[in-house]
Amino acid sequence: MPLSPAKSSGKKRILSGVQPSGIQHLGNYFGAMKGHVELQNSGMESFIFIADLHSLTTVRDPKKLGEMVINLALDYLAIGLDPNKTAFFRQSDIPEHTELTWILNCITPVSMLEQAHAYKDTLAKGSKDSTAGLFDYPVLMAVDILIYKPDFVPVGKDQKQHVEIARDIAGKFNRIYGDVFKLPDPMIHELLGFVVGTDGVNKMSKSYGNVINMFADEKTIKKQVMGIVTDSTPVDAPKNPDKDTVYKLYSFFANEDEKTSLAEKYRASGFGYGEAKKLLLEKILEHFKPFRVERERLKQNLGFVKDILKRGADKAREIASVTKAEVWEKVGLNI
Numbered sequence: 401m402p403l404s405p406a407k408s409s410g411k412k413r414i415l416s417g418v419q420p421s422g423i424q425h426l427g428n429y430f431g432a433m434k435g436h437v438e439l440q441n442s443g444m445e446s447f448i449f450i451a452d453l454h455s456l457t458t459v460r461d462p463k464k465l466g467e468m469v470i471n472l473a474l475d476y477l478a479i480g481l482d483p484n485k486t487a488f489f490r491q492s493d494i495p496e497h498t499e500l501t502w503i504l505n506c507i508t509p510v511s512m513l514e515q516a517h518a519y520k521d522t523l524a525k526g527s528k529d530s531t532a533g534l535f536d537y538p539v540l541m542a543v544d545i546l547i548y549k550p551d552f553v554p555v556g557k558d559q560k561q562h563v564e565i566a567r568d569i570a571g572k573f574n575r576i577y578g579d580v581f582k583l584p585d586p587m588i589h590e591l592l593g594f595v596v597g598t599d600g601v602n603k604m605s606k607s608y609g610n611v612i613n614m615f616a617d618e619k620t621i622k623k624q625v626m627g628i629v630t631d632s633t634p635v636d637a638p639k640n641p642d643k644d645t646v647y648k649l650y651s652f653f654a655n656e657d658e659k660t661s662l663a664e665k666y667r668a669s670g671f672g673y674g675e676a677k678k679l680l681l682e683k684i685l686e687h688f689k690p691f692r693v694e695r696e697r698l699k700q701n702l703g704f705v706k707d708i709l710k711r712g713a714d715k716a717r718e719i720a721s722v723t724k725a726e727v728w729e730k731v732g733l734n735i
């Protein structure tokens with residue numbers, strides 16, 4: 401019987417994935433990516449992967465898919481993901497993900513997948529494009545997680561249900577075949593909540609077109625910031641910072657003193673939203689400037705970036721192949 405890989409190092413393990421879905425925005429950054437990078441210094445073993453197989457549920461253009469994967473890899477490395485601390489890899493480099501998905505499909509109740517928000521939302525929108533892949537998305541995600549036996553899965557609130565589904569499937573497998581999978585806990589960035597979009601109403605999301613992109617050129621970011629919807633309080637009237645989107649976004653970047661100082665300006669009269677937007681723009685550009693320089697450097701070295709992903713995949717596969725062998729033995733495929 402192979403040694404359970406989750407126990408081999410004695411350290412707790414965290415694992416998370418991000419689906420490449422276009423240009424990353426401040427919601428992705430504060431809601432997921434930044435936390436993933438910070439956790440590499442938590443003393444836990446860290447695994448982060450690019451969920452390119454999940455992207456196939458929506459992306460049908462091969463060139464675009466490749467670009468999205470490389471862009472996401474560049475984004476992560478530029479914001480400080482250290483491949484010596486985090487195994488950083490591409491989901492599709494590990495064939496065990498798709499292999500185990502079939503095994504778990506065979507014990508997953510259809511009724512469980514019918515309750516998944518992503519699937520229900522697609523149906524609610526009346527989409528005729530619903531595919532078996534979209535329906536099965538949570539099972540592939542369950543495998544992504546369970547195959548590495550992590551203790552924690554850091555995700556945004558919107559992904560909590562998927563981690564719960566993974567736990568349910570793991571429990572069912574263990575009951576039928578005997579213990580293989582660990583039941584992981586979701587690690588939710590409760591403090592951050594969600595990043596509001598530039599419309600001031602919805603969460604920042606590509607699908608609402610209300611984003612501020614992390615690595616867009618200065619002109620685009622300026623346009624996005626200046627386009628933030630504010631109320632119509634005149635310049636010379638006091639304003640409530642807590643109800644304003646510019647202030648909310650500024651708070652993600654600023655320290656306590658800076659936040660207090662801006663809040664005071666809001667409450668005094670004579671300070672307009674235009675000025676607040678300029679301060680926010682400065683903060684965004686300043687925050688991402690070193691990352692932007694690093695991203696450009698990496699972009700000139702794509703061979704180096706692909707090599708990092710390959711090394712990450714080698715490390716991930718060592719674990720995935722052991723879990724696969726355990727599963728094969730339990731279900732009776734290793735004659």
Ligand code: ADP
Pocket residue numbers: 418419421426427428429430431432555556557558559593594595596597603604605606607
């Ligand atoms: P989008 O809604 O733009 O398509 P994704 O669904 O690709 O974004 O988001 C990837 C991850 O980034 C999500 O699982 C979530 O954890 C995080 N995320 C995205 N938007 C936000 C947001 N506005 N606030 C907080 N987290 C977010």
Ligand code: TRP
Pocket residue numbers: 415416417418419451454540541544545553554555559562
């Ligand atoms: N579904 C996740 C998202 O949209 C991405 C993802 C795929 C993931 N597999 C995962 C996240 C496994 C955590 C663990 O953000």
